[in-house]
Each structure stands twice: as structure tokens, then as C-alpha cells.
Amino acid sequence: MTPTILKLGGSVITEKDRAETLDGDALDAAADAVAAAMECGDVSDLILVHGGGSFGHHHASAAGVTTTEGTDAAADAVAIHGAMKTLNQFVLSRLHDRGVPALPVHPLSAGARNADGGLDLPLSQAATMLGEGFVPVLHGDVIATEGEGVTVLSGDEIVTTAAASLSAERVGLCSTVPGVLDTDEEVIPEITAYEDTADALGGSDAGEDVTGGMAAKVRELLDLGAPASVFGPDDIGAFLAGDGPGTTIRGDG
Numbered sequence: 001m002t003p004t005i006l007k008l009g010g011s012v013i014t015e016k017d018r019a020e021t022l023d024g025d026a027l028d029a030a031a032d033a034v035a036a037a038m039e040c041g042d043v044s045d046l047i048l049v050h051g052g053g054s055f056g057h058h059h060a061s062a063a064g065v066t067t068t069e070g071t072d073a074a075a076d077a078v079a080i081h082g083a084m085k086t087l088n089q090f091v092l093s094r095l096h097d098r099g100v101p102a103l104p105v106h107p108l109s110a111g112a113r114n115a116d117g118g119l120d121l122p123l124s125q126a127a128t129m130l131g132e133g134f135v136p137v138l139h140g141d142v143i144a145t146e147g148e149g150v151t152v153l154s155g156d157e158i159v160t161t162a163a164a165s166l167s168a169e170r171v172g173l174c175s176t177v178p179g180v181l182d183t184d185e186e187v188i189p190e191i192t193a194y195e196d197t198a199d200a201l202g203g204s205d206a207g208e209d210v211t212g213g214m215a216a217k218v219r220e221l222l223d224l225g226a227p228a229s230v231f232g233p234d235d236i237g238a239f240l241a242g243d244g245p246g247t248t249i250r251g252d253g
Contacts, residue, residue, distance in 0.1 A: 001045055001127070001130060001131065001166075001167075002045070002166075002167055002168065002169035003045040003046060003047050003130055003166055003168050003169065004043050004045065004046050004047070004168065004169060004170045004171075004172075004240070005046075005047045005048075005049065005159055005162055005163055005168045005170070005171045005172070006034070006046065006047070006048055006049070006172050006174065006236070006239065006240065007048075007049040007050065007051070007155050007156070007158075007159045007171075007172070007173045007174065008027075008030055008048065008049070008050040008051070008091070008174050009050075009051045009053075009155075009173065009174055009175045009176065010050065010051030010052045010053025010054070010055070010056070010057065010087075010140065010155070011051070011053055011175070011176045012026055012030065012051075012053075012174055012175065012176055012233055013026055013027045013030065013050060013051075013053060013087075013090075013091070014053030014054040014055060014087065015053075015054055016053050016054045016057065017054070018054055019054055019058040020054055020055050020058060020083060020086070021054050022087070022090055026233060027090065027091065027094050028094060029233060029236075030094075030174070030233065030236055031091075031094040031095050031097070031098055031100070032098065033236040033237040033240065034046070034048070034095065034098075034100055034135075034236070034240070035095070035098035035099060035100050036237060037237060037240035037241065038100060038135075039099075042240050042241045042242065043240045045130050046135050046240075047126060047130070047135070047136050047137075047138070047162060047166070047168070048091070048095075048102070048135060048136070048137045048138070049137075049138045049139065049140075049155045049158050049159050049162070050087065050088070050091055050137070050138075050139050050140070050155060051139075051140050051154070051155040051156075052083075052084055052087070052139070052140040052155070053087065055083040055084060055086060055087040056080055056083050056084045056087070056139075056140055056141070056152075058083070059076070059079045059080040059083050060080050060142075060152050063076035063079070063080065065080065065142065065150070065151060065152055066151065066152055067151055067152045067153070067154060067157075068117065068148075068151060069148070069151065070145050070148025070149040070150050070151040071148075071149050071150060072148075072149030072150075073149070077108075077142050077149070077150045080141075080142045080150075080152075081106075081108050081141060081142050084106075084139050084140060084141050085104075085106065087139065088104050088106070088137060088139045089104075091137055091139075092104060092137060095135070095137070100135055101133060101134045101135055102134070102135045102136075102137045103129055103134045103135070103136055103137065104136075104137055104138075104139075105123075105125060105126055105129075105136050105137065105138045106138075106139070106141060107121060107138060107139070107140075107141040107143055107153050107158065108141045108142055108143055108144070108150075110122060110123075110125070111143055111153070112143060112144045112145070112146070113143055113144070113145040113146065113148075113151065113153075114146050115146040115147045117145070119143075119153070119157065119161060121143075121153075121158070121161050121162075121165075123161075123162055123165045123166060126138070126162065126166070127166060130166075138155075138158050138162070139155065139158075140152070140153060140154050140155040140158070141153050154216065154220075156173070156216060156217050156220045156221075157220060159171060159173065159220070160220045160221065160223060160224050163224055163228075164224070170227075170229075170239075170242075171221070171224065171227075171228040171229070172228065172229045172230075172231065172236075172239040172240075173217060173221070173228065173229070173230045173231075174231060174232065174233055174235075174236055174239075175214070175217075175230055175231070175232065176232065176233070177214075177232055178231060178232035178234075178235070178245075178246055179230050179231055179232070179245075179246030179247035180197065180200070180201070180214060180218060180230055180246075180247040180249075181200060182197065182200045183199060183200050187246060187247060188200070188247050189247065189248065190247065190248045190249075190250065191218060191222070191247060191248075191249045191250070192222075192249075192250050192251070193222070193251075194218060194219055194222055197218070201214055201215040201218055214230075217230065218230075218249060221249040221251065222249060222250075222251030223251055224249075224251060227244070227248055227249070227250050228248070228249045228250075229244050229245060229246055229247065229248055229249075230246050230247045230249065231245040231246030231247070232245075232246065
């Protein structure tokens with residue numbers, strides 16, 4: 001089993017400048033693309049991951065929680081996690097409406113970080129779900145962190161962790177832009193080293209983002225050691241069909 005992993009960016013499926021606001025049309029289109037790809041056999045073993053957008057990021061920013069700075073306030077942790085579960089339910093509902101057998105996997109209940117920030121995220125449940133014909137749907141979340149209470153676990157880190165743990169065949173990140181853009185706003189076809197495009201890589205294009213924006217995505221994917229694609233919403237179907245739209249990122253792991 002060598003699954004395909006598709007991440008739907010939070011800024012794709014939500015309106016990131018408005019707290020807890022879904023972009024229903026965009027989520028519908030993404031769900032349509034996933035359902036069509038599965039129906040025609042373009043993809044079978046599929047793992048979906050989605051970001052926080054205006055749901056998780058809004059609450060995390062208000063509480064001052066990031067991927068490295070945590071909180072020991074249970075109320076803040078529950079607010080962030082609860083918002084992400086709400087968004088996850090929206091995603092599941094859209095997929096179920098189209099016959100996609102999606103099941104949730106909530107990282108807060110599955111993993112933890114040690115004092116050095118090392119992530120332990122067992123994924124045996126996702127592997128078993130795949131084997132039983134389900135589509136696991138994971139999401140950005142808070143995660144218990146030694147010495148910090150809880151910190152943010154980004155969808156991008158989930159993608160790279162799952163790809164390594166489950167020997168993913170293909171990895172795709174759907175963003176609001178058609179790929180990683182250079183200083184002239186043109187898509188960079190391929191990235192093999194962060195330094196080659198450091199001047200062009202900034203933060204997220206809109207709203208609150210406590211996980212580092214495009215720069216963090218590129219760093220995570222370069223560490224993956226396998227080719228990955230960053231592309232816009234219109235190319236979800238092309239990616240699932242086996243193409244490499246947008247920007248291809250190839251690191252040495």
C-alpha cells in the first residue's frame with residue numbers, strides 16, 4: 001500500500017480573514033474533484049489532510065499558540081481543537097454527500113511532542129482505515145507538548161509525517177495560488193533547495209497563519225525526500241489523475 005496524500009489548505013476551504021467562515025463553494029469543488037477521481041479509478045488509497053484556515057488559526061492566534069509556543073490553558077486548547085473538529089465535520093459531510101467513505105482522525109488524541117519538539121504521531125489507525133477501503137481525513141490541530149502544554153500541529157507537518165510513515169507514493173498540497181511564486185508572481189516549476197527561492201518565499205497571503213505560510217510548506221516538503229506538488233484548487237483533479245501541476249519540490253530528505 002503506497003497511498004496518495006492530498007492536503008487542502010485552510011485558506012482554500014475557508015475565508016481566512018473572517019473567523020470560522022467556510023468557503024462552501026471551494027470545498028464543494030474540492031470534494032467533487034476527489035469523488036470524481038475515486039469513481040474513475042484515478043486514485044484508490046487516498047489520505048486527506050486539511051489546514052485550519054479561519055477556524056483553528058483564529059483561535060490559536062487569539063491564544064498566542066504557535067507551532068513552538070504553547071499554552072497550558074485547557075479552555076484555549078479545547079477552543080482550537082473544537083474549531084478544527086467543526087471544520088473537519090464540514091469536510092467529511094461534503095465528501096459523504098458524494099459517496100466518499102471518509103473517516104476522521106484527530107491528531108490531539110493520537111500523538112504528542114517531546115521537549116525537543118520531536119513529533120510522535122502513530123498512524124496505524126489511518127493505515128488500517130486505508131486497508132478497509134476508507135479515506136482517512138486528518139487535520140491541523142493542537143497537540144500535547146512536553147514543557148509547553150499544547151502547541152499547534154500544522155497540516156503540512158502531518159503531511160510529511162504521514163508520507164514518511166506510510167511510504168506515500170505521491171504528495172500534493174493545494175493552496176490558493178497555482179504554485180510557489182517567484183518575485184515576478186510566476187510559478188516556479190521546480191524547487192530543489194530552499195536557498196534558491198528564499199527571496200520569493202513569504203508568509204501566508206491572507207488572514208492569520210500561525211504555521212509559517214508558504215515558506216514553511218517548502219521547508220517541510222524539501223525535508224520529505226520525495227517529490228511533492230504545490231498547486232491551486234483548479235488542479236486537484238489533475239494531481240489525483242497522476243499529473244504534477246504547479247511547482248514540483250524535490251529535496252534530498
